[in-house]
Amino acid sequence: MNAADSSVMRGILENRSFEFSENPEEADLIIFNSCSIREHAEDRMFSNLGLAMKKNPKAAFILAGCTAKRHGAKLFKRFPHLGAVVAPSELFSIGETAEKVLSGVAGIEALEGGYGFVPRHGGVSEFVVIQTGCDNYCSYCVVPFLRAAERYRPAEDILREVRCLAASGTKEIVFLGQNVNSYRDEKTGGDFTDLLARAAEIDGILRIRFLTSHPKDISAKLIDEFARNPRLARHLHLPVQSGSDSVLRAMNRKYTSADYLGIVEKLRESAKDVALTTDVIVGFPGETDSDFADTLALIRKADFDGVYVFKYSPREGTASFRMEDDVTEEVKKERLAAGLALAKELALKKREAYIGQKAETLFENDDVGHSSQNYLVFKKGAKAGDFGQVLIKAVSGFRLMAE
Numbered sequence: 001m002n003a004a005d006s007s008v009m010r011g012i013l014e015n016r017s018f019e020f021s022e023n024p025e026e027a028d029l030i031i032f033n034s035c036s037i038r039e040h041a042e043d044r045m046f047s048n049l050g051l052a053m054k055k056n057p058k059a060a061f062i063l064a065g066c067t068a069k070r071h072g073a074k075l076f077k078r079f080p081h082l083g084a085v086v087a088p089s090e091l092f093s094i095g096e097t098a099e100k101v102l103s104g105v106a107g108i109e110a111l112e113g114g115y116g117f118v119p120r121h122g123g124v125s126e127f128v129v130i131q132t133g134c135d136n137y138c139s140y141c142v143v144p145f146l147r148a149a150e151r152y153r154p155a156e157d158i159l160r161e162v163r164c165l166a167a168s169g170t171k172e173i174v175f176l177g178q179n180v181n182s183y184r185d186e187k188t189g190g191d192f193t194d195l196l197a198r199a200a201e202i203d204g205i206l207r208i209r210f211l212t213s214h215p216k217d218i219s220a221k222l223i224d225e226f227a228r229n230p231r232l233a234r235h236l237h238l239p240v241q242s243g244s245d246s247v248l249r250a251m252n253r254k255y256t257s258a259d260y261l262g263i264v265e266k267l268r269e270s271a272k273d274v275a276l277t278t279d280v281i282v283g284f285p286g287e288t289d290s291d292f293a294d295t296l297a298l299i300r301k302a303d304f305d306g307v308y309v310f311k312y313s314p315r316e317g318t319a320s321f322r323m324e325d326d327v328t329e330e331v332k333k334e335r336l337a338a339g340l341a342l343a344k345e346l347a348l349k350k351r352e353a354y355i356g357q358k359a360e361t362l363f364e365n366d367d368v369g370h371s372s373q374n375y376l377v378f379k380k381g382a383k384a385g386d387f388g389q390v391l392i393k394a395v396s397g398f399r400l401m402a403e
């Protein structure tokens, strides 16, 4: 989401005749787009911001993103050189804010804005935000507090952006939102699957991906769309977070492990070649050895193609912040290592099954692309924008090596 927001901010600024600089030490304006999902991310960003201010004291600085929203004007005390803080919901004001900051106005707090269409020149693969905010209030998550309630962009506005990107050479779009499955177009009443079907009809768009889905909102219609829509990439990222029903309840996830496995079964019946990835949090308050064993068991049963495992990080303001963080750091580290080891085993097994098979691949850069299943593919001599079937000869690390 932050990469998408950064790309939109860049588009807005370039439309106002700003030029992007590869060198932060020569830039007149430096924007940090921040993530607040884990404490570690915030700490690293603050230290990078301080360092950048020392290295280029003449530049103007803006802090955008969730950390700007979380700490607001307090940040001007800590960083007196900071010109503005811009919350994610106000990023469309970035052009105006940037001009003010460059003219010497300081201490600007986020201005009001909204999401909309920004003409921009696209690369081979581009993010397109379809929905912002979240109403789910998972007990560990700061997003609903920082990115506000769910809002949906009108389908016409989204499709206009996709057409514009396709005309500039984009071949793949990634629809983004905190909870894409709850998308609806207020004008037509169309849902997320309808949006996917309409986007697939746009000339030049060869592949569509989407992130992120909530298991409670996955519809049978969306699962069927994998079988129906050849432009839909064969990949679903569906965060499960835990395999223990009591932990899922404490997380306020609103599904059980059996519900989740039921979705996996339907997906595998409907479209066998769809790769499934997930997120897991280990060491959530109250998580016992037996809860964690349930998580490992679910990972095996679901036979994921990829599992992103994270240690629980308490975030102030969330419901779980008030729970006792009773899993010791040592146990969290052990569970993280066990989760990662299992994730690696499954990921390698899945990739090795492709040796000797063909994989439809889009190359985003020279030599490097992604298969429809979102596996990283390496093929010497491939050019950015190439699209087609490649023969997988070997697996190196997690990469498929192709001819």
Ligand code: SF4
Residues within 6 Å of the ligand: 134, 135, 136, 137, 138, 141, 142, 143, 144, 178, 179, 214
């Ligand atoms: S669905 Fe849950 S984890 Fe995802 S953004 Fe919303 S509150 Fe956070």
